[in-house]
Amino acid sequence: MDFVVSLLTQLIGIYQWALIIYILMSWFPNARETVVGRFLANICEPYLEPFRKIIPPIGMMDISPIVAFLVLRFATSGLLRVAAWF
Numbered sequence: 001m002d003f004v005v006s007l008l009t010q011l012i013g014i015y016q017w018a019l020i021i022y023i024l025m026s027w028f029p030n031a032r033e034t035v036v037g038r039f040l041a042n043i044c045e046p047y048l049e050p051f052r053k054i055i056p057p058i059g060m061m062d063i064s065p066i067v068a069f070l071v072l073r074f075a076t077s078g079l080l081r082v083a084a085w086f
Helices: 002-025 035-054 064-085
Strands: none
Touching (some): 002 064, 035 064
């Protein structure tokens, strides 16, 4: 059980870094059109899209990734608490 929980928390951590890199790529022109940018778009956009539908941008700033990070953080905390029960 500990192995599974450790693996899942590591995967969530890696995914959070992928999200950070994908978001930072929006600051650089044409960065999302690269091979890496398209790969990150394929794995990050399906997760970010529901948050963008719910949370409108404030001016030109999209705050939905902040909520997406909070959800991942709560999921990690919940996973660790459930694992502590077993």
